[in-house]
Amino acid sequence: MDEDIIKKNNDLIEDSLEFCADIYEYYEADDINRFKNNYYKKNKQIQRDEAEKVIIVKEQADEEAGFKLYAKIVAVILAAMILARLVNAYLIQETIVNGSSMNPTFESSDKLLIDKLFYKMGALERYDIIVFHYHDSSIYIKRVIGLPGEKITIRKGRVYVNGRILDDDPLINDVMHYSGIAKNGVKLGKDEYFVLGDNRNNSYDSRYEQVGVIKQGSIIGKAWIRIFPISKFGAVN
Incomplete structure (x- = not known):
């Protein structure tokens, strides 16, 4: 139990x-x-x-x-x-050629680069192509023919420098029909240049009293390179 x-x-x-x-x-x-x-x-x-x-x-x-x-x-x-x-x-400044005054070197609408500084490191030389102000409102492009201190005369369509014919002028065969103010000779000051267009008989340049000689202070620069048309790209001569 x-x-x-x-x-x-x-x-x-x-x-x-x-x-x-x-x-x-x-x-x-x-x-x-x-x-x-x-x-x-x-x-x-x-x-x-x-x-x-x-x-x-x-x-x-x-x-x-x-x-x-x-x-x-x-x-x-x-x-x-x-x-x-x-x-x-x-x-450097870009500019466009307008007109035919620089034919055959430049055609209208060609685009150029202008050297505004380096050309000042040396004196401008004869046949340099420069761009300058005309009456402050226009810009012209021409070729330097007369240098400071020289006397420029145009007789029988030819350029004379200090009484001697400019025989190395690349356009000597282009006989000018108009002598303008250079008929009796133009004496250039120490800062003055005499310019002509390459299209000698169709150029408004230093022969005309309205343009006259170009003062150093009016010069913008020296034509340096053609950038257009591309087929003609290169240094300006």
Whole structure:
């Protein structure tokens, strides 16, 4: 009798312990899962926050890089414009031939580059082609024939320098029909030049009183390079 009771009690105790073990295992597993879920949720939120920070930083960096690039482009354009103005004002200028007074050397619409600086490092020479102001509103292009201090005379269609015929004139065979102010000779001052167009009988030049001799201060520059038409590209002679 006593043994049966003891056995039943032992069975009950074992069942109770097993039940408690199951309960403990269940809650322990639940806590772990809850911890894991909380950890993963928290970790994901941290990752999202970090990703948003990275995106914001990248956007700010892109904006700064874009602004710097824009600023550089503007600076380059402004520098190029200023440089172009300086070059045009003091070094080189483009000009377009208008008319036939310099035929056959130049045709109308030929484009030339004018040296405005370097030619000043030496004296202009006879037969140089220069560009100069005419009455402040027009620009003429002609060939230098008479130099400072010389006396230029045109007789029988030929050019004489200080009483001697200019026999190396490349256009000596083009007999001029009009002598103008050079008929009786023109004495040039220390800063004056006598110019003629290469189309001698169709050129408005120093022979005409309205043009006259060219002062040094009126000269813009010396014809340097023909840039158009391309087929005739090259140095000007």
